[in-house]
Amino acid sequence: MAKKTSARGLAKLLPEWSWNYAKRRPMTSYNPGRETEKRKVVKEPVYTIFDYDAKAFEEKKVLDEAACHTYINSGRVTWINVDGLKKEDVEKLALQYNIHPLLVEDILSMGQRAKMDETGNVIFALLPMLYYNDDTGAVETEQVSIVLGQGYVISFQEDPERDVFDPVRDKIRNGNIKLRQSSADYLAYSLIDTIVDSYFTVIDKLNERIERLEDAMLLQKERGALEKISILRREIMIMRRSINPVRDLVAGFLRSDSDLLEERHEKYYKDVLDHITQANDYAENHRDMMMNLQDLSMSQINLRMNEVMKVFTLLATLMAPATVIGGIFGMNFDVIPLAHQHEGFYITVAIMLIVPLLMMLYFKRRGWF
Numbered sequence: 001m002a003k004k005t006s007a008r009g010l011a012k013l014l015p016e017w018s019w020n021y022a023k024r025r026p027m028t029s030y031n032p033g034r035e036t037e038k039r040k041v042v043k044e045p046v047y048t049i050f051d052y053d054a055k056a057f058e059e060k061k062v063l064d065e066a067a068c069h070t071y072i073n074s075g076r077v078t079w080i081n082v083d084g085l086k087k088e089d090v091e092k093l094a095l096q097y098n099i100h101p102l103l104v105e106d107i108l109s110m111g112q113r114a115k116m117d118e119t120g121n122v123i124f125a126l127l128p129m130l131y132y133n134d135d136t137g138a139v140e141t142e143q144v145s146i147v148l149g150q151g152y153v154i155s156f157q158e159d160p161e162r163d164v165f166d167p168v169r170d171k172i173r174n175g176n177i178k179l180r181q182s183s184a185d186y187l188a189y190s191l192i193d194t195i196v197d198s199y200f201t202v203i204d205k206l207n208e209r210i211e212r213l214e215d216a217m218l219l220q221k222e223r224g225a226l227e228k229i230s231i232l233r234r235e236i237m238i239m240r241r242s243i244n245p246v247r248d249l250v251a252g253f254l255r256s257d258s259d260l261l262e263e264r265h266e267k268y269y270k271d272v273l274d275h276i277t278q279a280n281d282y283a284e285n286h287r288d289m290m291m292n293l294q295d296l297s298m299s300q301i302n303l304r305m306n307e308v309m310k311v312f313t314l315l316a317t318l319m320a321p322a323t324v325i326g327g328i329f330g331m332n333f334d335v336i337p338l339a340h341q342h343e344g345f346y347i348t349v350a351i352m353l354i355v356p357l358l359m360m361l362y363f364k365r366r367g368w369f
Contacts, residue, residue: 043086044063044084045063045065045082045083045084045085045086045089045160046061046062046063046082046083046084046160047061047062047063047064047065047067047068047080047081047082047083048060048061048080048081048083049061049062049067049068049071049078049079049080049081050078050079050081050169050172051071051074051076051077051078051079052076052077052172052180053075053076053077053180054177054180054181057172057173057175057180059172059173065089065092065093066092068080068093068096069096071152072096072097072152073151074151075151076151077151077152077153077182077183077184077187078151078152078153078184079152079153079154079155079172079187080093080152080153080154080155081154081155081157081163081165082154082155082156082157083157083159083160083161083163084157084158084159084160085107085108085156085157085158087108090104090107090108090156091104093154094107097122097147097149097152097154098120098121098122098149099120099122099124099147099154100119100120100122102119103117103119103122103124103145103147106124106126106145107126107145107156109143110143110158111143112126112143113245114126114127114128114242114243114245114246114248114249115245115248115249115252116248116249116250116252116253118256118258121149121150121260122147122148122149122260123147123148123149123188123253123256123258123260123261124145124146124147124148125145125146125148125188125192125249125253126143126144126145126146126249127143127144127146127192127195127245127246127249128141128142128143128144128195128242128243128246129141129142129143129144129157129163129164129195129198130142130198130199130202130239130242130243131162131202132201132202132205132206134205137209137231137235138235139202139206139235139238139239139242141238141242142157142158142159142162142163143158144156144157144158144163144195146188146191146192148184148185148188148260149184149260150184150260151183151184152184153184153187153188153191155191164194164195164198165191165194167194168187168190168191168194171190182265183262183265184260185260185261185262185265186262186265186268189253189265189268189269189272192249192250192272193268193271193272193275196246196250196272196275196276196279197275199239199243199276199279200279200282202239203239203279203282203283203286206232206235206236206239206286207282207286209232210232210286210289210290210293213225213228213229213232213293214289214293214296217293217296217297217300218296220300225293225297225300226294226297229290229293229294229297232290233287233290233294236283236286236287236290237287239283239286240280240283240284240286240287243276243279243280243283244280244283246276247273247276247277247280250269250272250273250276251273253269254266254269254270254273314363317359318356318359318360319356321352321355321356321359322352322355322356325348325351325352325355326352329348
């Protein structure tokens with residue numbers, strides 16, 4: 001009952017602090033032994049095709065997977081972006097572009113760790129795209145698979161409604177010299193770099209929430225701090241778990257001896273490695289900040305408890321003389337001072353009041369409160 005009451009109390013706060021009680025996501029979402037979550041069924045995947053070279057480009061959006069087959073060995077760089085995964089269509093497209101069945105299994109899987117593989121004549125990269133939901137305060141993840149082959153790049157996305165690739169599309173449309181004159185591995189670098197750069201947007205959003213919470217706690221105007229810290233720490237854990245393996249993925253490109261990767265583009269992958277290393281450092285800093293906030297919250301709770309106990313102790317100490325005096329004058333003896341005098345009662349009450357006042361003055365001079 002207390003938990004439900006606490007949840008209703010948090011629901012009155014900002015949505016970014018209350019979403020976690022409505023839907024709690026599992027921290028370990030990938031289990032190859034059992035299927036714990038169904039992928040959203042997409043009836044009609046969308047295929048966006050960019051076929052370009054230094055002089056011209058072609059952009060096409062189709063719903064038929066077979067339309068992508070005509071761009072095999074087109075003589076130009078081809079980028080096929082698949083929005084929404086349908087098992088039959090992915091398998092057909094993979095068969096045409098000689099993508100290994102194991103890679104198809106990885107593309108269709110959910111919640112996998114970021115990784116890079118070289119299988120056959122392609123290089124495969126799987127990594128998460130991160131989004132910050134302003135309405136719920138949740139860090140949302142989407143698995144993206146990138147296949148680099150000879151003269152082509154195929155990217156597979158789970159969610160057909162959003163991605164972060166618009167800057168790359170704009171560069172192709174606007175005739176970006178470097179991108180339009182480079183080979184397919186530079187396009188793969190551009191896609192990975194765009195995904196990594198989008199991590200910093202999520203990091204900045206979480207950093208703003210941490211700073212707001214920290215300021216409120218330092219001003220001692222924050223209630224329910226431990227609940228908020230728990231919610232925020234969970235989002236940071238999801239972010240760290242998502243971006244930490246991407247560093248190994250980028251390092252795999254740098255270690256690779258594949259003919260698909262040109263040596264002149266190595267410096268660009270090193271730049272991405274620097275970015276993802278910095279993102280990981282920020283994520284670690286956020287985790288440390290949350291630990292510090294948790295310690296601060298516990299210290300404030302203990303401090304408030306000490307203040308309460310100090311007040312109770314002070315009250316008990318001030319009442320002790322009155323209790324003792326009342327007990328003495330309440331004993332059943334024949335000879336008790338002031339017992340038979342008219343002013344005895346008033347004198348006794350005055351002593352009970354004067355002694356605590358003197359004690360308070362003494363405690364004040366000693367700095368005990």
